[in-house]
Amino acid sequence: MTTAPAAEAARVQLLSLGGTIFMHQDADGQGAVPSDDAGARLAAGLRGAGGDGGIELVHEEIANVSSASVRPSHLRTVLQRARAAVDAGALGVVLTHGTDTLEETAFLLNRFWDRDAPLVVTGAMRPANAAGADGPANLQDAVHAAAAALARRLGVLVAFDGALHLADRVTKASSRSVSAFASEPSGPLALVDGPLLRPLFPAPMRPALVGGDLPEELPTVATMTSGLGDDLTLLDALASNGSAAGLRGLVVAGAGMGHVAAGAVPRLTALLEAGVPVVVATRVASGGTSETHYAYPGAGADLVARGIVMAGLLSPQKARLLLQVLLATGADAAAIREAFAGFGS
Structure with missing residues (x-):
C-alpha cells in the first residue's frame, strides 16, 4: 500500500524592518523603543491564535529600526529576500515597517517588484504592549492578503486597519489614528475580511516599473x-x-x-x-x-x-x-x- 505524500503547507514569508509594531512602551504608555523580542512574539502569537489561517509563516528580521532610519540598502535586502522566498514557493511576502515612511518604502519597492506574488507592507500605530495594540490585526490582514489569489499581479500593497491600498496611491493621513492611511484619489483597493478580499474597484496598471536590483544608495x-x-x-x-x-x-x-x-x-x-x-x-x-x-x-x-x-x-x-x-x-x-x-x- 502506497501512502500519498502530505500536501505542502501554504507559506508566506515575513520580513521585518522594525517600527512601532515591534516596539514596547513604558509603564506610563510613553517612550516607545524597539524591542528585541516583539517581532518573534507577534509572529508566534499570530500562529498560536490561528490568525494565519493555517498558513506557514516564516519570519526573518532584516533590521529593527524606526522608519526614519530605513535606508535604500535595507530595501535592497528586502527585495532580494522577497524574490528568493517567492521563487522558492512562498505564496507572498509581508514586510513590517514603521509607519512614518511606510508609504515611501511601498512606492520605492513597487518600482522594482517584478513577481506576480503580492508583497504586502504593514505596521502599527500602537506599540506591541499597548492596550488595543493594532499590530496583530494588521499583520493578520497582511498575511491573508499575501496569500490571496486576488492580490496576485497587483505589485506592492499596504494592509492597514482592515483596508488594502495600492503602493502608488497610499499616503499617511494621520500621525496618531490607528486608521492612519488613506489613498488618493481612489480610496483603498479592497477591504480585508478575514481570509477574503473584498475588491472596491479594478486595479490599474502600474506605471514606471524599473525592475532589476534596487541600488544601495540613491542620487541626491x-x-x-x-x-x-x-x-x-x-x-x-x-x-x-x-x-x-x-x-x-x-x-x-x-x-x-x-x-x-x-x-x-x-x-x-x-x-x-x-x-x-x-x-x-x-x-x-x-x-x-x-x-x-x-x-x-x-x-x-x-x-x-x-x-x-x-x-x-x-x-x-x-x-x-x-x-x-x-x-x-x-x-x-x-x-x-x-x-x-x-x-x-
Missing part, C-alpha cells in the same frame, strides 16, 4: 516647499557655497496645482540649464498638479514650457523617490517626463 535629490513670499532663495545659498554641486535633482512642493512664485522661476530655470532636472509637485493632499489650468509665470503651463516636469498625483515624497530611481538608471529628460506622465501629470 532635494525637496523644497514653496509658499507665501518664498522665491526659493535658498537655491542661491546652495549655489554660492558649492552645496549644489552634488545635487542631482530637485523636487518642489508647490502651492495649489503646483505653483511657485514668479521670483522662483529664474532659479529653477538656472538649475535646468545646469543639467539638474526639476519636478514640481503640490503640497496639497488631494488633486495633484496641472499642466494646463494656469499659464502665468510660475504656474503649471509656464513651468512645463520651460522644461520642468509636473508630478501629477504623486506627493512630493514619492516624486523625490521616483526621480532618484530614474536618475540612478540613467534616464534622460524625455524618459523622466514620460515616467511622471504615467501618474497623471
Whole structure:
C-alpha cells in the first residue's frame, strides 16, 4: 500500500524592518523603543491564535529600526529576500515597517517588484504592549492578503486597519489614528475580511516599473516647499557655497496645482540649464498638479514650457523617490517626463 505524500503547507514569508509594531512602551504608555523580542512574539502569537489561517509563516528580521532610519540598502535586502522566498514557493511576502515612511518604502519597492506574488507592507500605530495594540490585526490582514489569489499581479500593497491600498496611491493621513492611511484619489483597493478580499474597484496598471536590483544608495535629490513670499532663495545659498554641486535633482512642493512664485522661476530655470532636472509637485493632499489650468509665470503651463516636469498625483515624497530611481538608471529628460506622465501629470 502506497501512502500519498502530505500536501505542502501554504507559506508566506515575513520580513521585518522594525517600527512601532515591534516596539514596547513604558509603564506610563510613553517612550516607545524597539524591542528585541516583539517581532518573534507577534509572529508566534499570530500562529498560536490561528490568525494565519493555517498558513506557514516564516519570519526573518532584516533590521529593527524606526522608519526614519530605513535606508535604500535595507530595501535592497528586502527585495532580494522577497524574490528568493517567492521563487522558492512562498505564496507572498509581508514586510513590517514603521509607519512614518511606510508609504515611501511601498512606492520605492513597487518600482522594482517584478513577481506576480503580492508583497504586502504593514505596521502599527500602537506599540506591541499597548492596550488595543493594532499590530496583530494588521499583520493578520497582511498575511491573508499575501496569500490571496486576488492580490496576485497587483505589485506592492499596504494592509492597514482592515483596508488594502495600492503602493502608488497610499499616503499617511494621520500621525496618531490607528486608521492612519488613506489613498488618493481612489480610496483603498479592497477591504480585508478575514481570509477574503473584498475588491472596491479594478486595479490599474502600474506605471514606471524599473525592475532589476534596487541600488544601495540613491542620487541626491532635494525637496523644497514653496509658499507665501518664498522665491526659493535658498537655491542661491546652495549655489554660492558649492552645496549644489552634488545635487542631482530637485523636487518642489508647490502651492495649489503646483505653483511657485514668479521670483522662483529664474532659479529653477538656472538649475535646468545646469543639467539638474526639476519636478514640481503640490503640497496639497488631494488633486495633484496641472499642466494646463494656469499659464502665468510660475504656474503649471509656464513651468512645463520651460522644461520642468509636473508630478501629477504623486506627493512630493514619492516624486523625490521616483526621480532618484530614474536618475540612478540613467534616464534622460524625455524618459523622466514620460515616467511622471504615467501618474497623471
